[in-house]
Amino acid sequence: MPERSEIVQALYRAVSQTNEALADSDKLACEETEQILGDGAKLDSLGFVSLMVAIETELEELAGSCPSLAEELSDPDVGVTTLGDLADWVAPKL
Amino acid sequence: MLIISDFNADSLAGLWSNDSQAPIEAARAAGFGRLTQTLLSQDAEQWSDHSAALVWTRPESVSPTFAKVLAFEESDHEEALSEVDAFCSNLEAASKNVASTYVPTWQIQHEQRGYGPLDRTPQLGVRALLSAMNERLALRISQMQGVYLLDSTAWFARPDAFSTKLWYLAKVPFSPSVFKAGIQDVKAAMQGVAGNARKVVICDLDDTLWGGIVGDLGWEKLRLGGHDAVGEALVDFQKQLKALTRRGIILGIVSKNTESVALEAIDSHPEMVLRSKDFAGWRINWQDKAQNIADLMAELNLGLQSAVFLDDNPVERARVAETLPEVLVPELPRDKMLYGDLLRSLNCFDTPALSKEDRERAAMYNAERERRSAMSGSAGSVTSLDDWLKTLEVRVEAETLRPTNQQRTAQLLNKTNQMNLTTRRMTEAELVAWAGQAGHEVWSFRVSDKFGDSGLTGIASLRIEGESAHIADYILSCRVMGKKVEETIVAHLVARAAELGASTLIARYLETKKNKPCLEFWQRSGFEEMPDGSFTWDLSKPYEQPAAVALEVKGAANDA
Numbered sequence: 001m002p003e004r005s006e007i008v009q010a011l012y013r014a015v016s017q018t019n020e021a022l023a024d025s026d027k028l029a030c031e032e033t034e035q036i037l038g039d040g041a042k043l044d045s046l047g048f049v050s051l052m053v054a055i056e057t058e059l060e061e062l063a064g065s066c067p068s069l070a071e072e073l074s075d076p077d078v079g080v081t082t083l084g085d086l087a088d089w090v091a092p093k094l
Numbered sequence: 095m096l097i098i099s100d101f102n103a104d105s106l107a108g109l110w111s112n113d114s115q116a117p118i119e120a121a122r123a124a125g126f127g128r129l130t131q132t133l134l135s136q137d138a139e140q141w142s143d144h145s146a147a148l149v150w151t152r153p154e155s156v157s158p159t160f161a162k163v164l165a166f167e168e169s170d171h172e173e174a175l176s177e178v179d180a181f182c183s184n185l186e187a188a189s190k191n192v193a194s195t196y197v198p199t200w201q202i203q204h205e206q207r208g209y210g211p212l213d214r215t216p217q218l219g220v221r222a223l224l225s226a227m228n229e230r231l232a233l234r235i236s237q238m239q240g241v242y243l244l245d246s247t248a249w250f251a252r253p254d255a256f257s258t259k260l261w262y263l264a265k266v267p268f269s270p271s272v273f274k275a276g277i278q279d280v281k282a283a284m285q286g287v288a289g290n291a292r293k294v295v296i297c298d299l300d301d302t303l304w305g306g307i308v309g310d311l312g313w314e315k316l317r318l319g320g321h322d323a324v325g326e327a328l329v330d331f332q333k334q335l336k337a338l339t340r341r342g343i344i345l346g347i348v349s350k351n352t353e354s355v356a357l358e359a360i361d362s363h364p365e366m367v368l369r370s371k372d373f374a375g376w377r378i379n380w381q382d383k384a385q386n387i388a389d390l391m392a393e394l395n396l397g398l399q400s401a402v403f404l405d406d407n408p409v410e411r412a413r414v415a416e417t418l419p420e421v422l423v424p425e426l427p428r429d430k431m432l433y434g435d436l437l438r439s440l441n442c443f444d445t446p447a448l449s450k451e452d453r454e455r456a457a458m459y460n461a462e463r464e465r466r467s468a469m470s471g472s473a474g475s476v477t478s479l480d481d482w483l484k485t486l487e488v489r490v491e492a493e494t495l496r497p498t499n500q501q502r503t504a505q506l507l508n509k510t511n512q513m514n515l516t517t518r519r520m521t522e523a524e525l526v527a528w529a530g531q532a533g534h535e536v537w538s539f540r541v542s543d544k545f546g547d548s549g550l551t552g553i554a555s556l557r558i559e560g561e562s563a564h565i566a567d568y569i570l571s572c573r574v575m576g577k578k579v580e581e582t583i584v585a586h587l588v589a590r591a592a593e594l595g596a597s598t599l600i601a602r603y604l605e606t607k608k609n610k611p612c613l614e615f616w617q618r619s620g621f622e623e624m625p626d627g628s629f630t631w632d633l634s635k636p637y638e639q640p641a642a643v644a645l646e647v648k649g650a651a652n653d654a
Contacts, residue, residue, distance in 0.1 A: 017270065021108030046104050049263040050270075056259070070263055 001094055002062050007087045008032065010062050014054035015083070022047060032084030037073065041081070055086075063094035095121040095280075096144040096192065100129045100155035102265040106273045113274075115281050117288070121148075126265065129155065133188040141191040148280055149185060152267060153200035153227055156181045163223050164206070171216070171223050175230050182234035189241045193521050194287050196280045197235060198246040199228045203256045239523030242283050242446055249275035282441035288519070289509030292422060292442040293342070294374070294396060295335060296387055298405035299349040299356055303368065304328055305430060308359045309351055319365030327431040332367035334437050339372065342452030343443055344459050346394070347376035348386045348403070374459035383410050384417035394459070395572030397511070397608070402442060406430075447522075449502045451549035461546035462573055483577055483642035487544040490552075490582050493648040495529045495536035502550045503538045506569060510553075511608035513575055513615065515568035515601060533558040535590070536567070539583055541574045548574050554583050556591060563591035563633070565601040568612070578640035580615050586645060588637035601629040 002010075012030040019027040026042050028034050028051075035041045036051065043051060052070040059066035067090070073080055080089050095110055097103045103123035110121035124132045124140065129151065132140070154161040159174035189195040201224075207213070208220030216222050235243045249255070249272050260266040285291055300307045305317025305324050319329045335345060345368065349356055356378045360370050370376075375393050377386035383405070391398055398420040405411050406426055415423040422442055426433060451458075465486070495503055504522035511517070520528065529536040539552030551571035557564045565587060570580060591599045601621065603613050620637070621629035631637065639645060 020112055020274075021105040021270065023108070023111070046102065046264050046266070049260065050105055050266075053257065053259050053263070054270075057254070070259075 001091065004087060004091055006062060007059070007091055007094070008083070010058035011055055011083050011087060014051060014058045017054045018047065018051040021050065028083075030083075032082060032087065034083045035081055036083060036086065038081045059090065059094060065094065066090070067093050095119060096141065096147045097121055097123045097150065098129065098132050098147055098188070099123065099126070099150045100152055101150075101261075101267050102126050103150065105266055105270065106150070106277075109270065109273050110277055113277050113281070115278065116290075117281060117284055130184055133184040135188075136191075145193045146284060147188065147192045147195045149188070149195060149197045150276070151181075151200070153202065153224060156200075157227065160223060160227065163220055164202075166209075171226060174223055174227060178227050178230045179234065182231065182238075185235075185241065186238050189238060193240060193524070194284065195241045196244055196283055197231070197241065198244050198249070198276060199231065200224060201246055201250045201255075204250075204253075205256075239526075240521045242287070244276075244279050244283060246276065246279075249279070279441055279444075282444045283446065285442075286445040287508070287521070289505065290399065291445045292402050293400040294344050294346055294391070294394065295338060295402045295404060296346040296348050296390065297335070298383075298407070298410065299347060299351060299359075299378075301406040301430070302404055302426070302433075303332060304359070304363070304366075309355055313355075313359035313363050316359065316363060318363060324430050325365070327434060329365055329367060331430075331433045331437065334434055336367055336372060338437075338443065339456040340453055341443060341448060342445075342455045344374040344394070344456050345372055346390050347373055347378060348383050348390060349376075349378045350380055350383070351378050353378040371460055372456065374456065375463065382413075384414045387414060387418060387421060395512075395575075402440070404433075404437075445505075447501050447505060449505065451502060454547075454549070458546060458548055458573070462548075465543070465545050480578075480640070480642045483640075485544075486577065486642075488577050488579065488643045489542050489646065490579055490643055491540040491542075491646045491648055492537050492583075492586050493540070495526065495538060499538045499550060500526055503536065503553055506538075506550060506553055506571065507567065510569045510571060511606065512572055512611045513568075513570040513580070514606075514609050515565060515612055515616070516604045517606050517609060518567055529555070534566070535594075537583075537586070537590075539570075539579070541577075541579055543577075552579060552583055554587050556587065556594070558591075558594050558596055561595075561597045563587075563594065563596035563599045565599065568601060575611070578643050581619070581638075581640050582643045582645050584619060584621075585637045585639040586647065588631055588633060592633040597633050599631040599633055603627060603629070 015028045015030050026047065028042065036043060036048065049070055056066045056069055072078060078089065080086050097107050103126065107121040107123040154164060157174045157177040159169050159177055162169045185197065202220065206220060209218060213219035213221045232243050235241050252271055254269045255272050256267060257269045297303055305328060306315065308316060317325045319325045339345060357370055360366055360368065375390050377390050387401065387403060388398065391401055398418050402422045402424065403414050404424065404426060411423050414421055424436055424440065427436055493499060500522055504520065504525050507525060508519050525536065528534055534555065534557055536553065536555040538550050541548045541551050551574045553567050553569040554565065555567040557566045588599055601616055603616060616629045617623060619629065621631050623629055
């Protein structure tokens with residue numbers, strides 16, 4: 001299983017790729033506290049989907065496989081709202 | 095840029111808006127799911143603020159028959175081609191709302207195997223039909239003004255090109271890498287349409303055009319051609335450079351060497367593809383390459399933004415890139431066998447048109463080198479510029495705008511900066527439309543002399559308003575400046591304006607950063623400079639046609 005730090009770096013690479021298509025005011029910060037879901041999240045639906053697909057690609061390259069994030073994170077009981085939450089949630093699944 | 099598509103193009107618009115390559119501009123995606131309605135819309139608000147459109151579609155949305163073929167339903171492929179025709183009609187209608195429209199060719203997923211070994215069978219295969227649809231698209235677009243087809247094959251040459259997940263989740267069919275590759279090529283095409291395509295490749299010599307240092311080894315021992323992988327690759331690299339000259343790109347040399355040693359190598363080595371006659375100019379000495387490039391470009395009368403510099407030495411590349419940021423300095427690979435790949439990948443030479451003169455440009459520059467040599471050689475034996483010009487036998491042919499010259503005229507209109515009175519920019523279609531209006535005339539001028547034909551190198555247009563004739567365009571290519579062609583064109587305009595019944599000819603100079611030479615010409619032209627900055631001529635007086643230049647007028651505006 002990859003180290004948490006490696007997972008976080010993979011998330012940040014995906015964030016950088018997604019930011020390329022976003023206006024400056026909508027760009028995400030590469031910080032674990034950056035909110036990606038829930039009230040206060042900056043991403044619209046296309047931005048969120050793009051980020052999830054980019055993260056899946058990075059994590060597949062890192063770990064060989066990755067759950068379907070867009071689908072699983074649509075469940076509000078999952079409790080992921082920030083990049084740090086996502087790193088914690090996805091780590092045992094890789 | 096207005097993006098019209100049959101898929102969700104918001105991320106494409108975002109990537110475009112954030113892209114740092116010129117032209118830098120925002121993009122907006124027109125409504126998703128309304129392709130035909132958007133193409134046919136005459137809603138001015140939709141088109142306003144957009145000078146260009148990108149129409150990017152998937153073949154199955156343009157052609158329901160193609161969708162059936164994808165599902166292996168027996169179908170009439172001609173029906174699909176009719177659907178392409180209908181799409182093209184809508185495309186042509188939409189293109190009238192913007193100055194230029196860009197259309198990528200159609201692609202399907204690599205995983206789509208179609209009928210396998212039968213897939214290229216005409217009237218059966220998926221890819222057979224896709225090829226036919228793209229050929230029909232190309233044919234129809236070639237008949238449209240201001241619409242440009244871009245081959246998208248290279249954009250999709252990657253395993254992640256089609257994003258199945260993004261499609262199902264957000265109706266985005268392609269990965270960001272495809273969009274980014276497309277953006278680069280569309281922008282290169284836009285630069286070409288605007289007349290900003292690169293025109294000159296300046297090459298280093300040692301370890302760039304040949305392997306080794308000629309000053310150390312002697313030309314006989316250079317690594318070039320022969321039964322040697324690197325030597326063969328460098329010969330092919332030279333062949334590619336020579337091929338570029340047939341597209342109107344000119345070549346130059348900037349090298350730290352002893353000139354005689356380098357030129358001997360170029361003209362003596364049996365494997366050299368490029369000889370000295372293939373180069374429009376060179377600076378071969380031990381001085382700073384950045385200064386040499388600037389000097390060479392000044393000699394060629396071309397701006398630094400026209401140049402590409404190829405050098406194997408990263409230090410030299412960095413020096414030029416930092417000192418002359420307008421020059422494109424690609425990172426040549428360390429492996430000489432890969433130079434050709436790098437050259438093939440450059441999209442900075444893309445232009446929307448290719449004329450006979452483009453193909454002959456290298457020879458024209460060579461002739462110009464001979465002219466300069468002749469002038470400096472005869473400087474002691476002629477007493478005046480006019481006397482020298484008489485020996486040059488300069489001829490100018492004036493012709494109104496017509497189908498045989500309008501493409502080249504539009505090219506010259508859009509790329510000339512220095513000798514340009516008003517710096518109007520128009521597409522070919524817009525120029526033709528302007529010339530067709532009552533009271534408007536566009537003249538093109540071909541210039542030749544005893545050394546060769548410089549081609550269509552001048553434009554002048556008139557607009558008659560009552561008793562005044564206004565010069566709407568006055569343009570001359572730098573390579574024919576200073577040979578009294580300027581005065582010859584003015585003499586023609588004076589004569590023509592008088593024939594059309596005007597009493598005053600007016601030239602209004604519009605200043606740009608680059609057209610001061612034009613102001614300087616008009617200030618010495620003999621026209622009266624008015625307080626408002628315009629220049630006028632009383633048409634009751636003739637304007638003296640330079641005796642050293644022969645002018646032939648081939649047609650008036652009312653000739654078909």
